[in-house]
Amino acid sequence: xxxxxxxxxxxxxxxxxxxxxxxxxxxxxxxxxxxxxxxxxxxxxxxxxxxxxxxxxxxxxxxxxxxxxxxxxxxxxxxxxxxxxxxxxxxxxxxxxxxxxxxxxxxxx
Amino acid sequence: xxxxxxxxxxxxxxxxxxxxxxxxxxxxxxxxxxxxxxxxxxxxxxxxxxxxxxxxxxxxxxxxxxxxxxxxxxxxxxxxxxxxxxxxxxxxxxxxxxxxxxxxxxxxxxxxxxxxxxxxxxxxxxxxxxxxxxxxxxxxxxxxxxxxxxxxxxxxxxxxxxxxxxxxxxxxxxxxxxxxxxxxxxxxxxxxxxxxxxxxxxxxxxxxxxxxxxxxxxxxxxxxxxxxxxxxxxxxxxxxxxxxxxxxxxxxxxxxxxxxxxxxxxxxxxxxxxxxxxxxxxxxxxxxxx
Numbered sequence: 003x004x005x006x007x008x009x010x011x012x013x014x015x016x017x018x019x020x021x022x023x024x025x026x027x028x029x030x031x032x033x034x035x036x037x038x039x040x041x042x043x044x045x046x047x048x049x050x051x052x053x054x055x056x057x058x059x060x061x062x063x064x065x066x067x068x069x070x071x072x073x074x075x076x077x078x079x080x081x082x083x084x085x086x087x088x089x090x091x092x093x094x095x096x097x098x099x100x101x102x103x104x105x106x107x108x109x110x111x
Numbered sequence: 112x113x114x115x116x117x118x119x120x121x122x123x124x125x126x127x128x129x130x131x132x133x134x135x136x137x138x139x140x141x142x143x144x145x146x147x148x149x150x151x152x153x154x155x156x157x158x159x160x161x162x163x164x165x166x167x168x169x170x171x172x173x174x175x176x177x178x179x180x181x182x183x184x185x186x187x188x189x190x191x192x193x194x195x196x197x198x199x200x201x202x203x204x205x206x207x208x209x210x211x212x213x214x215x216x217x218x219x220x221x222x223x224x225x226x227x228x229x230x231x232x233x234x235x236x237x238x239x240x241x242x243x244x245x246x247x248x249x250x251x252x253x254x255x256x257x258x259x260x261x262x263x264x265x266x267x268x269x270x271x272x273x274x275x276x277x278x279x280x281x282x283x284x285x286x287x288x289x290x291x292x293x294x295x296x297x298x299x300x301x302x303x304x305x306x307x308x309x310x311x312x313x314x315x316x317x318x319x320x321x322x323x324x325x326x327x328x329x330x331x332x333x334x335x336x337x338x339x340x341x342x343x344x345x346x347x348x349x350x351x352x353x354x355x356x357x358x359x360x361x362x363x364x365x366x367x368x369x370x371x372x373x374x375x376x377x378x379x380x381x382x383x384x385x386x387x388x389x390x391x392x393x394x395x396x397x398x399x400x401x
Contacts, residue, residue: 004277004308012194020188029194036311036337083336084370092369104192108185 005037009045012104013055024055026108034067034083034099058107067099124282127254127269128289129261198312201280205315208287212294215401218316220338222331223304225324226348228256229381230390231299235263238391242398243296247286249278249303256301266290277308280315297398306335317401324349325356329363332370339370344377346390351380 016024027046031037039062050056067080073091085094193199209216219227228248235244245266248257257269268290270282283300292298300316302309321342323331326349332339339345345367347360364376377393379386 004311007275007277007279008194008311011197015192015194015197016190019190019192025185036307083340084333085340086369093372102194104190104194106187106189106191108187110184111186 005041006045006049008037008102009042009049013046013049013053015104016055016107017053020107020109022054023110024058024107025110026059026061027055028061028063028105028107030063030065030101030103030105032065032067032099032101034080034096035102036083037102039064063105065098065101068097069094069099070097124273124275124285125271126282126286126289127257127271129254129257129267129269195311195313198280201284202313202315205280205284205287206317207315208284209298209315209317210401212292213401214292214294214296214298215398216298216300216314216316217397218300218302218309218314218319219322220302220306220309220319220342221304221322221324222306222327225304225322225327226381227301227304227322228259230322230346230348231301232259232263233381233384233387234299234391234394235260235265237387238394239263239265242394243293245290245292245296245298247278247283247290247298247300249282249301251275251303266292272303276303276305277312278302278314279312283314297394306331306338310335310338310341318343318397320344320346322346322348323363325352325358325360329359330366332363332366336370339367339374342371342374344375344393347376347378348381350378350385351383 012027012029016027029042031039031042042062043060046060050058067082068077069080069085069087070077071087071089071091072093072095074087074089076087076089077097078087080094080096080099085092085096087094205216219231221227231246235246238244246257246260246268248254248260248267248269249272250256250269251272251274253271254269257267260267268286270278270286272278272282275282278300287298290298300314306321319342321338321344323345325347347363350360353360360378367374367376375393377386377389379390381387
């Protein structure tokens with residue numbers, strides 16, 4: 003359950019940066035980030051209790067994994083963390099899918 | 112709860128110095144009456160009940176312009192903050208701390224029971240005359256592993272994470288303040304036994320070492336790709352048990368290389384002492400590079 007400590011850090015990162023009551027939090031989570039969005043949702047409700055984020059809606063934008071093969075230079079979607087190109091090479095550069103970012107928040111005015 | 116004084120540690124990690132009679136420190140202070148202070152952030156409010164009765168009628172007049180424009184009730188704040196930025200920053204600080212002192216820090220990770228502590232016991236016995244070694248032990252509870260390390264005569268500090276399933280850069284920094292390793296030495300960080308969570312948390316180490324044993328099944332690299340992708344070296348342990356288990360060493364190494372083409376693989380049996388010299392050579396190379 004690394005999602006719990008990661009969700010704790012995202013809640014404190016928001017509290018440090020914005021004043022006022024937070025109504026919506028938008029996260030970007032890549033499919034290769036090692037984070038389960040449903041677990042983050044579960045932890046978010048717990049971690050926000052008693053804070054200015056309590057009751058805030060959580061929007062999660064999931065990004066697919068993408069990789070470039072360093073053997074044949076093809077770019078393709080990577081459905082999981084097992085790197086394998088159609089050409090047989092496993093020597094890949096991950097281009098996206100490892101994101102774990104707070105995109106923006108909506109704050110009451 | 113703290114197992115020594117019974118106070119509530121609020122789930123905070125506890126650092127125990129084994130060479131100091133098991134003295135442990137908390138990052139909170141006990142005031143008279145055992146109270147814990149807490150700070151209220153700007154938006155942290157308590158509810159207060161007030162009676163507020165209106166016992167008279169009053170009118171409010173307000174005019175609407177022909178076109179009514181309502182202000183939006185919320186404003187959008189762009190953050191674009193990496194969630195692990197704080198840990199990564201603290202890890203970078205640890206990394207600088209190690210580099211400034213010429214210390215080689217290695218993050219040892221595995222599932223519970225793969226042989227991390229046994230590997231350290233044996234390594235300390237074989238190399239302590241040659242290298243200056245110390246250990247930070249990470250476990251949810253108990254100082255059992257630290258006691259095993261202390262029995263070898265090696266300097267050791269135990270971090271108990273409580274409910275935490277991994278060490279993070281802040282816990283390591285606190286452990287290091289207690290350990291106070293000498294310059295030009297090697298610090299082994301034995302992470303919490305777990306093939307999932309520790310992979311995501313940079314501690315500031317020079318290398319990540321993943322240990323797996325042949326009793327775990329040869330498909331583990333495929334099942335826990337994040338861990339094997341993050342690791343610099345894989346130590347495949349308990350080869351003495353191969354006659355009793357269904358484990359294909361070549362297949363396992365193939366899977367590990369499929370996940371991470373750059374991973375170095377060393378096979379060994381810690382209890383029988385087989386092939387440990389290759390691990391020691393790897394260690395010596397890292398020490399020279401540090």
